[in-house]
Amino acid sequence: MNDSIGAGASRPPGMADRATLERGWRKATWRLIPFIFVCYLFNYLDRVNVGFAKLEMLDALKLSETVYGLGAGIFFIGYVTSGVPSNLILHKLGARRWIAIMMILWGALSAAMMLVTSPLSFYGLRFLTGVAEAGFFPGMVFYFTNWFPAQKRGQVMALFMSAIPVSGLVGGPLSGWMLSHFQNGQGGLAGWQWLFLLQGLPTVVLGVAVFFYLSDGLRQASWLTPDEKAAMQAALDRDEQGRAAGSHAVHSFGAVLRNGHVWLLGLVYFSIQMGVYAINFWLPSIIKALGVQSATTVGWLSALPYLFAGVFIIAVGRSADARGERRWHLAVPMLMALVGLLLAAHFSTNIVIVMVGLTLATMGALTGLPMFWPLPAAFLGSAAAAGGLALINSLGQVAGFVSPFLVGWIKDATGSTDTALYILSSVLLVGALLVLRVPARLVDR
Template sequence: MSTTSALDGAYRKAGWHLIPFIFVCYLFNYLDRVNVGFAKLEMLDALKLSNTVYGLGAGIFFIGYVLSGVPSNLILHRIGARRWISVMMIAWGGLSACTLFVSSPMSFYVLRFFTGVAEAGFFPGMVLYFTHWFPTRKRGQVMALFMSAIPISGLIGGPLSGWMLSHFGAGQGGLAGWQWLFLLQGLPTVLLGVGVYFYLNDGIAQATWLSASEKSAMQAALDADEKERAAVSTVGQSFGAVLRNGSVWTLGVIYFCIQMGVYAINFWLPSIIKSLGFDNPQTVGWLSAVPYLAAAMFMVWAGRSADKHRERRFHVNLPMAMGLVGLLLAANFSSNALIVMIGLSMATMGALTALALFWSLPAAFLGSAAAAGGLALINSLGQIAGFVSPFLVGWIKDATNSTDAALYILSSVLLVGALLVLRIPARLVNR
């Protein structure tokens, strides 16, 4: 067997061992993050909260997230992924479940803030974790498979959340449907967090399920990839050098633009569908699954295409343009349910695919020493959108009784991001 074939076999083994489990962890990460969008359908009336209060509560999560992102990832880099990710998942799963006890705007804000603190290091930590296993040429498809958990969480979470609201709507066990929603989607994360400690390995050297030759081949490929990154990188290896690098800040702004569209979809998709005249929570849940199903298939195809053609920029730029067009369709034809659903599907496909493939850009040129702080910084800048986007949409919805103006603003932000992608030098990322 050739060295290349043996290495590809080792990658397949690593992929099957790591990606399905991490996929499930990220699926519940996203469920715990966006289930508040479905809880909103009952929670606002039950607690007498306005759309502005909801938007602020949904967004304040990301203040804690942004403040804690860099230090959390530096801790992970120091003590290892297995222990730190386990701690994070147990903490955020418990806090998410405790949202069932919310009784006022302030308690809503406090729980959302600390849930954001607990979750902050998970996603950038996973991006960093994959750099310890897979070289640049493999990461487009790896990231697409991993991040397909986002649309799958919508595909599963929509109908599941709608069923929970309907099934438990009568107040079974003394809890309302929205309270059961937080409880039943938070507790599995705690159990998965315990599983992380026993299942994951911190790196290739600790993987008892790989043979010595497989470990050697994978490590040699990573070492060669590191040399290539060092040859094209303009970023020093200290966190101070990361802070001084213009490309890192440009990538942070691009990620912010993508996330503005993503979080608008995540937090407001059920409400937009409900405004089309669908009042039954289960119907809203099933209809909200359609855009996420389309996004899951498109995301995996685009990831394979990016790796096959060794092209990264246009595989981010064009999906952003697709998301822009989808938001404009949803805003311009807001009275036509079919066109709105087509627009929302296009927006979801474009925004989530751009979100997944974006991470092949910084990971392609940040050296291993700079990656821990650099990836967390970029992620933290992007996650500011998690506060701005839902609050902006909620404020506009209260002021105009419509989300159309917000969709126009969000499409403009996606346009800015799509243009900035083209400013990233192709030599840095097209590998």
């Protein structure tokens, strides 16, 4: 500490301030991102593990593909209807308390999926889990605005949301192993029941840890020095002043509802999520339909697209921050996802080309998620951010209902997912074109 003080004293004031700021950001990144990353990893596992459970669950409970698609999607009805009020509660109650409560609830509900015996209980638990999870992701996006200014958020969001491909990378083999290992009904439970139980309970533990580990904001961060807090707060204030000076800045929830760019971005996020949830919920089934029968092999093959996606997300996030450009760093991955889905649909009997297509689709769609969020955060003022980000997230999450239900219905009707993949490709194309309608001056910096 004495060395750093002496070094700072020998530098010009501006350089010393910058060094203090960078040190504070570095501390915040290492303190917050790894822990939140793990929380989001289990959030995503709890949300999409139903895609692996489906491999056994449908036969065990005599459910159709349409029932599964509706059950997978009904989660998002609860999610969408609860997103805005949940994030407004977080804004009032504080991130630490509300995130802890949400995680404990959704972990318990996800584990309770092991008790499903009928379509009605499947729908009910999925809906309640969606209600419990609704505020977590938009709450985290809002939480980061209390620590990092706009020019840092591309990389921060990329690090945070790399939990999605990691959840696929880890969750695929893990889920496949669980289904295979517990297939003989150990403890009186089927493999799919063990999957829900063992992936839900860690979230409850993490929820308790959130209460003790996270800080609500800079003021409560005892692990930062006063100089670091002051430098980081000054950077946030400059960022807020920059938004306030912009003619398109939005500073109230009422203004959010009247802002056309907010609704346009909601449509863009909807199109991204249509591709994302098709991959999340149907990737194991598409691979199995290629003739792969072993659940363990399906798990390992499912991990490959997520491995490449994880690397790609970090690289694109760094590029976006370094260039201060947002629109093309979002549109290009969306177009890449489009090409991947078209390949998977057109060459649906060739396992190599299908895997290449699914890998491109996963890389593009999942990269679209972190590259999207710096756009609305760039023009939503702090007073509007909590409700505005939750509204956009809720609009996008409607795709979580539409996408799996659409794919399931088409699969039952045609015996194949190919038509659904063509439709999803068209939606991604529309979304990419809408991204380029957002004025660069509004989001680039």
